[in-house]
Amino acid sequence: MKKFYIILFLTSFIIFFSFLGCVSAANLTVNPGNSIQAAVNNASAGDLIVVNDNNGSSYTYTENVVINKKLTLKSKTLGHVTIRALNPSLSTLIINSDGSGSTIQGFMIKGSSATDCNGIYLNGVSNCNITGNFLTNNYNGIRLLAGSNNNIQNNSIFNNSWMAVTVVNSNNNIIKNNTIINNEYCIYLRNSKNIDIIENNLAGGGMYGINPQYSTANIKFNKITGCTTFGIVNQENSAINATNNWWGKNNPTASTNPISDICNFSGTITYNPWLTLTITSSTNSLSHNTTCNITADLTHNNAGANTSLLGKIPDNIPIKFTTTLGKIITTTVPSKNGKAESTFNSGTISGLSTISAILDGQRVSKTLYVIGVYNSRTLKGYTSIQTAINEAITGDTILLENGTYTEHIIVTKPLTIKTKEKNKVTIQASNPANHVIIVRSHGTTIQGLTVKGASDKSIGILLDSNANIRSSNCTVKDNYVTNNYYGIYSLGNNNTIQNNTAINNQWMGVILIDATNNLIKNNTITKNEYCIYLRNSKNIDIIENNLAGGGMYGINPQYSTANIKFNKITGCTTFGIVNQENSAINATNNWWGKNNPTASTNPISDICNFSGTITYNPWLTLTITSSTNSLSHNTTCNITADLTRNSKGTATTAQGHIPDGIPINFTANRGIITSPLYTKNGKANSTFSRGSIPSGVVTITATLDNQSVQTIITLIADTTKPVVTTNLVGGIYNTTKSVTLTASDNLDLNPVIYYSLNNGSTWNSKVKTVTLNLNQGITNLKFYARNAANNTCTNQTITYTIDITKPTVTANPLGGTYNTIKTVKLTATDNLDPQPTIYYTINGTNPTTSSTRYTKPINIVKTATLKFMAVDFVGNQAQVQSQTYENFYKPF
Secondary structure: OHHHHHHHHHHHHHHHHHHHHHHOOOEEEEOOOOOHHHHHHHOOOOOEEEEOOEOOEOEEEEOOEEEOOOOEEEEOOOOOEEEEOOOOOOOOEEEOHHHOOOEEEOOEEEOOOOOOOEEEEEEOOEOOEEEOOEEEOOOEEEEEEOOEOOEEEOOEEEOOOOEEEEEEOOEOOEEEOOEEEOOOEEEEEEOOEOEEEEOOEEOOOOOEEEEEEOOEEEEEOOEEOOOOOEEEEEEOOOEEEOOOOEOOOOOOOEOOOOOEEEEEOOOEEEOOOOEEEEEEEOOOEEEOOOEEEEEEEEEEEOOOOEOOOOOOOOOOOEEEEEEOOOEEOOOEEEOEOOEEEEEEEOOOEOEEEEEEEEEOOEEEEEEEEEEOEEEOOOOOEEOOHHHHHHHOOOOOEEEEOOEEEEOOEEEOOOOEEEEOOOOOEEEEOOOOOOOOEEEOOOOOEEEOEEEEOOOOOOEEEEEOEOOOOEOOOOEEEOOEEEOOOEEEEEOOEOOEEEOOEEEOOOOEEEEEEOOEOOEEEOOEEEOOOEEEEEEOOEOEEEEOOEEOOOOOEEEEEEOOEEEEEOOEEOOOOOEEEEEEOOOEEEOOOOEOOOOOOOEOOOOOEEEEEOOOEEEOOOOEEEEEEEOOOEEOOOOEEEEEEEEEEEOOOOEOOOOOOOOOOOEEEEEEOOOEEOOOEEOEOOEEEEEEEOOOOOOEEEEEEEEEOOEEEEEEEEEOOOOOOOEEEEOOOOEEEOOOEEEEEEEEOOOOOOOEEEEEOOOOOOOEEEEOEEEEEEOOEEEEEEEEEEOOOOOEOOOEEEEEEEOOOOOEEEEEOOOEEEOOOEEEEEEEEOOOOOOOEEEEEOEOOOOOOOOEEOOOOEEEOOOEEEEEEEEOOOOOEOOOEEEEEEEOOOOO
8 A cells, every 4th residue: 555655656746747847938929019138038948939020021120139048039930030239239139158058040130230249149158059040231140259069050141241150269069051141251260179160151252261260170061162362261270171162163272372262371271172063964865855864963072982971062052054055954953962953955956065064163064965867777876967977888878867967968878868857857057168968979869858058159969070970860859958059959860859949049949060861850949040050961851840930040951951841930030941052942831820921032031042942832721610600509619720731722631740739829709719729730629609699600710820710600590499398297196206397499409497396486497407306285387498599488387286195084973882873973084185085884894995985974773893994086095993882772
């Protein structure tokens, strides 16, 4: 028992003192308009004082605060509460030795601007935490005098007149992860031992980063940059370990001359190794429009050691990324754990991309290969087309990714150079005085490129000839050649120039000199001074090209022979074709922009023959036809613009046709016609719709270049009314039905039916046919039809009765036991039939329509079972009912 009381006493004692411990610290609040100092005075040691802002908005308390007890003084919202010195000749916030162990957190502290005054003055304290504060516009930010084991961490200290942090006669203190900028001294130590200065951003703006005197300190993983005199200056025999810091460059300067990173006037300072900035990428090469990671790294020192496990520079240091090619997705990235990572997109231009990371005065770079060129046989990638050509062997195919390649290309072996997607690869001349592509081989193909930039009397694509080789059997196709002096230039034999666009070249679109048996087919050549120029070239086929002029000449042969057919040669300012220097030219079956081309040596003619022979007759002519000569309302017909016959009326389809894709405009003075339409195999087909326009005639015109041709269609007058038929006659039905109305007309294929299901109260319409569901009751269906000529047939009415409701029968009196003769009356009712027919039996059998018909009341003179039912006029039959009458009547 005694043991029990002892245990009970000890338990009560523990609970009592535990309770005392719980209630010994209080939470106090300070609201706007109240005094922080008053709260401090009223608080007990260990209390928490929370200083409120103005309901989420910033608020300033103007006072000087002195703490002489252990307290936690905390702003409710980081940075929203400012303590401004009432007296700028005193420190804004002082903690004296009795306030050891206190915490100051989250304030903006300012205004102690008089000489030697401080934002926070720690006077002889130990174990205090100064964290998360902003100190500005003071003489000194934080001053620690004769204190130990204090922690100054995560503060921003800026724009103070003299020193950001001053530590005097103090030992074993930590200054960590603060941002200190634009103070004359960032950190000053005097006669202080074992000071840890770690992971601070000392961004200078004043004379000194760190100035130790008569002190020892461990200074690591700080960013110490931008000081006007020294990053660190060691004086008065201090012993400093300042390894693994970032000094703003990979090779910091150590000198007693001003503007050095490290200065040692006396004592010792160890600063080697230091942190260095490097740059890495997740790959060394990538293809067009792909991405890779780029990392700026400050986790290694100049000795090559990885320092990640020892510490890191402060987070959120901005590092800038640049590139000479492609794109950096995020150009400025804050550091995290000593690294900053961005993303590089290679874009569409091949080559060497120099990617740089820049921090303070240091730029580090690395080269990435943006590969857009592949050899389809070896699958090897290249950054330039010429390199791929040089390494290829005869017959190889060089594939180009989409993008722009700035280079000049020389092909000296039979190769195919092509794009993965037509006209999405540009080869841009790096020097406008040099040709873009030179072919000096047999059997080479150049396909799908945009070739541009050889504007200084140079050539886009040159099929070359010299003493060693004449480029022959080459193919140039599907290219877009522009902004050169000459577009495509052939000096060889048996070459094919096909499906190219040569546009906006300064002089000639296509030029052949000393060439034989070349084919120029299905090209679009426009806005060059000459579309095609031939000199001393034989057996040249120029077929199905769109030579849309824009310059002086369409085709200019000199000392040449050529077969020129099925071309569109229009829009030249001087001549469509000009024959010179005794050339022999067959230029029949071409389209000259009109049905009667002009032949003259006077400028602005289609055909000019100065010398030699040129045969141009017959030429192609434009005609127009329609699929019918007459149209009824709301009907259509096909209209065809035709360039497949020549001026002699001969069909030329079997021989060839003008280029596809030539736009022909169609117009009609009435109705609707589709325009423009584009040629296909020498024809363009449109559709004319009459719509509801009245009778008469319509003129339809097709126009190409300077030629218009017309056809006339008669619009037929329509006086015949449409007819509407039904598939269900009017009447009475005992099941649900549907009726279909169908309209027909002699001309209009789609007359409109108008109908009403409520005797004309509301109307609906539908084209040609409509099916309607008929439900219970009487429906008076009205309907008529109207055609496109507004002819309307007679309004018809049909009545449909749908009755699916059975009649009901009642007996009076009901069955029962009686001792007198009973006269039973049967009564039938129905929703539509006023007199349903009743049938009955009294012999126990179920009545049918063959049973006795009820015409008058029934006398029951003896026991009997009366069964009865009714049938309405549409045949709905009621259920059989039964009534039993027990009659004990006995006559006297």
